[in-house]
Amino acid sequence: MARDRLSVVVTRRLPEAVEKRLSELFKVELRSEDTPMDRDQLVAAVQRADVLVPTITDEIDAALIGQAGPQLKLIANYGAGVDNIDVATARQRGILVSNTPDVLTEDTADMTMALILAVTRRIPEGLAVMQKGDWPGWAPTAYLGGRIAGRRLGILGMGRIGQAVARRAQAFGMQVHYHDRGRLRPETEDELGVTWWESLDRMVSRMDILTIHTPATPSTFHLMNARRLKLMKPDAVIVNTSRGEVIDENALTRMLRAGEIAGAGLDVYEFGTDINPRLRELPNVVLLPHMGSATLEGRMEMGEKVIINIKTFEDGHRPPDQVVPSML
The missing domain is CATH 3.40.50.720 (NAD(P)-binding Rossmann-like Domain)
Structure with a gap:
């Protein structure tokens, strides 16, 4: 019997090629508007997703993680920094966190x-x-x-x-x-x-x-x-x-x-x-409006890392870019 695909919720619009590949591999919910999710939308996302793909502007704090459903097992951040995520609280809840280092x-x-x-x-x-x-x-x-x-x-x-x-x-x-x-x-x-x-x-x-x-x-x-x-x-x-x-x-x-x-x-x-x-x-x-990493090549490579982290997790292995509190 085929295994159900992971439910992945993406909080922002990503490059089209990245969104297409995510859709091919997972049961993905993409963001139609190129705007951040508000707090209520983030709460709803962590209550239904197996994997959340936030960006560096999404505040994934202890209060939000505390409202997550038991099925949420990975926060695959689309960004190198993880100061937007309470990594310690996520770890306590058994939720892995990954990021996209070394591409920018x-x-x-x-x-x-x-x-x-x-x-x-x-x-x-x-x-x-x-x-x-x-x-x-x-x-x-x-x-x-x-x-x-x-x-x-x-x-x-x-x-x-x-x-x-x-x-x-x-x-x-x-x-x-x-x-x-x-x-x-x-x-x-x-x-x-x-x-x-x-x-x-x-x-x-x-x-x-x-x-x-x-x-x-x-x-x-x-x-x-x-x-x-x-x-x-x-x-x-x-x-x-x-x-x-x-x-x-x-x-x-x-x-x-x-x-x-x-x-x-x-x-x-x-x-x-x-x-x-x-x-x-x-x-x-x-x-400048936070343009330091704003190249198409960089954004595509970030997307590739997110996909690899999710796919590796789905296959039962540690995501290659997993972040743990001791690294911070």
Whole structure:
């Protein structure tokens, strides 16, 4: 007798090819609107699904997991981060959690370099003038930015993405420095051409550009707080494509407005879509709508990982990208 297919509920629209493959393999409920599920819809989903496929914007907290039906056995997150999921509570309830790591490294590193260039070369200001039709012509002193070759780049968090940024920065002729809880192997430092700083404070105070690549954990919350932001040079630039809550956004806004930091390139925000309106008004800030991983190739690879995790689970094995509390 044929085994019943797993019931899979997907909380957001995914690339068409991913949705098609999910439908071929499982008894899947797809989202017709490209909007997040509200709380009631999420509750209903965990009460009927064998497998829930949420995204990083869905809050799968202890209260929601507590309302799950006994049939829910896997939360296959469509995203590398799992800070949207209470992994410990899920584990206590016998629910596995998986994610989609290692597919967005190159895309996020590309976007980091794009933000560095956009801020230092004042690209959005030039774009705005051209779109308005206000350009009077070339002038020797117009839109003067800064050359990034020779500048000191500080990388906060030297995981896969941090290392990918280091490789790109090296090609641009930058001096690359980093701080992390653990130091890289000497041969890796030599390959990347990077210098390790044991003290984050000392590194921050000496960098021309600081880029952040750390996960969201209790220890990284406001890691770049007001005190540490004040250590930055007045002509320095800060870039964040990792997690918004790593920076004290209000303190950053105040310092940018006061000219105590030269500029910022942000793809993530402390309060999600509720961005400080004063931050939006600043000409020395480039704001993007969480586009760091937004490539078709990346989204397809994320979908493939979700499918592999679900299929492996269905076959009675541990999902290859299972997340456990000790990993966080």
